[in-house]
Amino acid sequence: MSAARRLDPVLLLAAPAVLYLAIVYGLPLLFLLGRSLFGAGGLASFGSFFADPFSWIVLGNTLRSAALVTLVCLVIGYPTALVLARAGGLVQAAILVAIILPLSVGVVVKAFAWQIVLRRDGIVSQIMTGIGLWSEPQRLLFTETGLVIGAANIFVPFMILPIYSVLKLVDPRLGEAAATLGASPVYRFFKVALPLSLPGIVTGIAFVFSMAASMYVIPSLVIGDRFQTLATLTGRSFLFMRNEQLGSTTAVVLLALTVAIVVASSWLSRRLGGAS
Amino acid sequence: MTAAFLDITGASKSFGSATVLDGVDLAVGQAEFISLLGPSGCGKTTLLRIVAGLMTPDTGKVVLDGEEITRRPPHRRDIGVVFQNYALFPHLTVAENVAFGLKARGAPKDTIAPTVSRFLSLVQMSAFADRSIKALSGGQQQRVAVARALAVGPKLLLLDEPFSALDRKLREAMQIDLRRILREVGTTAIFVTHDQDEALTMSDRIAVMYRGRIEQLDTPAEIYHRPTTPFALDFVGLSSRLPGTVVSEDQGTVAVETPAGTVRAPGNFIPGSKVLVGVRPERIMLGGSGENVIQAKLTDAVFQGARVQLHFEAPEGGRLMVEAHEAPAGLAPGSTLSLGWREADTLLYPAPAEEAAA
Numbered sequence: 001m002s003a004a005r006r007l008d009p010v011l012l013l014a015a016p017a018v019l020y021l022a023i024v025y026g027l028p029l030l031f032l033l034g035r036s037l038f039g040a041g042g043l044a045s046f047g048s049f050f051a052d053p054f055s056w057i058v059l060g061n062t063l064r065s066a067a068l069v070t071l072v073c074l075v076i077g078y079p080t081a082l083v084l085a086r087a088g089g090l091v092q093a094a095i096l097v098a099i100i101l102p103l104s105v106g107v108v109v110k111a112f113a114w115q116i117v118l119r120r121d122g123i124v125s126q127i128m129t130g131i132g133l134w135s136e137p138q139r140l141l142f143t144e145t146g147l148v149i150g151a152a153n154i155f156v157p158f159m160i161l162p163i164y165s166v167l168k169l170v171d172p173r174l175g176e177a178a179a180t181l182g183a184s185p186v187y188r189f190f191k192v193a194l195p196l197s198l199p200g201i202v203t204g205i206a207f208v209f210s211m212a213a214s215m216y217v218i219p220s221l222v223i224g225d226r227f228q229t230l231a232t233l234t235g236r237s238f239l240f241m242r243n244e245q246l247g248s249t250t251a252v253v254l255l256a257l258t259v260a261i262v263v264a265s266s267w268l269s270r271r272l273g274g275a276s
Numbered sequence: 277m278t279a280a281f282l283d284i285t286g287a288s289k290s291f292g293s294a295t296v297l298d299g300v301d302l303a304v305g306q307a308e309f310i311s312l313l314g315p316s317g318c319g320k321t322t323l324l325r326i327v328a329g330l331m332t333p334d335t336g337k338v339v340l341d342g343e344e345i346t347r348r349p350p351h352r353r354d355i356g357v358v359f360q361n362y363a364l365f366p367h368l369t370v371a372e373n374v375a376f377g378l379k380a381r382g383a384p385k386d387t388i389a390p391t392v393s394r395f396l397s398l399v400q401m402s403a404f405a406d407r408s409i410k411a412l413s414g415g416q417q418q419r420v421a422v423a424r425a426l427a428v429g430p431k432l433l434l435l436d437e438p439f440s441a442l443d444r445k446l447r448e449a450m451q452i453d454l455r456r457i458l459r460e461v462g463t464t465a466i467f468v469t470h471d472q473d474e475a476l477t478m479s480d481r482i483a484v485m486y487r488g489r490i491e492q493l494d495t496p497a498e499i500y501h502r503p504t505t506p507f508a509l510d511f512v513g514l515s516s517r518l519p520g521t522v523v524s525e526d527q528g529t530v531a532v533e534t535p536a537g538t539v540r541a542p543g544n545f546i547p548g549s550k551v552l553v554g555v556r557p558e559r560i561m562l563g564g565s566g567e568n569v570i571q572a573k574l575t576d577a578v579f580q581g582a583r584v585q586l587h588f589e590a591p592e593g594g595r596l597m598v599e600a601h602e603a604p605a606g607l608a609p610g611s612t613l614s615l616g617w618r619e620a621d622t623l624l625y626p627a628p629a630e631e632a633a634a
Contacts, residue, residue: 171361173361173363176328176330176357176359177359177363177364178351178380179349180328180330180350180351180353180356180425181376181380182377183380188351191380196366
């Protein structure tokens with residue numbers, strides 16, 4: 001059969017999704033790109049954007065907070081994924097529900113909840129002063145620490161799930177084989193489990209980093225206007241400053257940043273996956 | 277007699293209400309090759325995992341080379357394991373797999389490469405040192421798994437059905453190879469299998485396991501010629517089995533009435549006892565010579581290459597199986613023939629309980 005040349009009819013199944021995305025996502029994106037490149041300032045607006053020291057602060061805020069959120073998610077998420085992959089039956093189901101169910105709570109609701117938790121008289125402050133780690137109540141709300149804590153809470157499922165799905169497929173006999181060869185539990189982790197789960201880690205990092213770099217609601221509610229990221233600056237440009245040129249420029253910079261991260265990580269993930 | 281190299285005493289293991297291992301004792305000598313032979317679910321893999329330290333027995337003790345290791349974690353036992361699916365590290369090359377144990381034990385750097393190449397050449401895989409594991413065939417992976425387990429110089433090597441995924445020709449070649457390799461290295465080995473031919477071919481001794489117990493522990497020849505239980509008779513090799521009742525006993529010889537006629541066998545049973553009579557197929561002579569001669573009708577002749585398997589039915593319903601080099605000329609299904617075998621070749625057991633016979 002010369003099926004190789006003919007279009008696979010199954011591909012038609014993708015048509016609704018392609019059409020939908022092309023209209024509601026692709027087209028606006030094209031407009032945005034067009035405006036940033038050929039709008040009032042054109043390419044020069046990128047030049048003035050990168051010439052402005054404030055832009056670099058915003059860029060730094062975006063990258064730093066996203067990196068911190070990703071790091072926190074990885075540190076919390078990896079052990080959770082490990083437990084989840086090793087657990088059986090009911091325990092596994094319970095953990096999965098605990099991870100997935102909170103996703104159904106809106107980001108706004110969670111961000112508001114963190115506002116309460118991180119206040120000067122909030123539970124974090126009360127506990128820290130109560131056990132004597134802080135000499136007096138402190139406010140984490142409207143600080144970058146508070147932002148990282150809140151955002152990590154919201155994004156951690158996107159770190160756990162990809163790592164878990166890779167770990168689940170790792171043959172438990174590999175760990176046993178390593179043990180019988182004389183490898184201690186720590187050696188086993190670093191030489192067997194960790195390298196084999198790298199594709200999951202890379203995917204998790206890509207998910208969380210790109211979401212954390214483009215988050216808008218969480219910084220707006222948890223840290224406020226004095227901490228600007230590319231996403232909040234884009235929003236402000238359009239909504240408050242009516243500066244569509246600046247808005248589309250920052251939006252494109254953010255887009256380029258996240259696309260670069262996703263492409264690089266999927267390439268890395270494929271390479272690491274190819275080795276396993 | 278000196279103490280055994282590996283000494284397992286009273287090992288038991290239950291999962292919930294299921295007793296998988298029921299008070300197993302096993303003593304293995306240095307450089308001995310022992311097979312644990314039995315059907316799936318007989319506890320052989322559980323016993324292997326207990327020895328490896330991948331599982332802790334509920335009761336019992338494991339002593340290796342004079343040291344009790346019952347509760348010692350696997351990485352401090354010095355016991356190599358070749359897993360059924362080989363469990364090679366997919367992210368490492370062939371040579372890195374073999375080097376893994378040496379590195380994990382902190383072997384001096386300059387000794388690792390020579391050791392790896394020595395063991396790769398032992399299993400004839402030197403040409404594949406830098407290959408990825410995924411690029412290897414099943415037989416090649418198996419060789420790498422053996423090299424990896426042996427490279428660290430374990431006191432004991434455990435093999436969990438390592439040939440079950442290989443086709444027959446390759447399996448037979450690997451069996452001979454593995455024996456050669458183990459003789460060269462001088463490693464004590466325990467080999468788990470459900471394949472009786474494999475066990476008979478390779479082992480110094482075989483432990484026939486059934487329902488969490490060792491039914492018989494003996495040399496392959498003894499197991500084959502003198503199985504001590506009906507299960508061992510049935511599981512190892514082929515046999516004709518006839519239920520019967522003892523009619524008389526005289527100085528270690530009994531006469532048993534079976535559906536195929538009355539046969540004589542060595543044994544001590546009081547008249548009236550229900551028994552099971554067994555005969556190996558190659559012990560039965562066509563034409564009928566020996567103390568036991570019966571008439572039976574040929575029902576089927578199965579050609580098996582080097583041998584022919586002949587199935588007979590006695591008038592009263594007993595079934596017998598005979599193996600001959602070739603079918604006698606002019607013998608057609610339906611013809612009646614006399615079959616004979618020696619009294620000394622007749623195996624006799626108390627009749628198994630109903631459930632076991634089923």
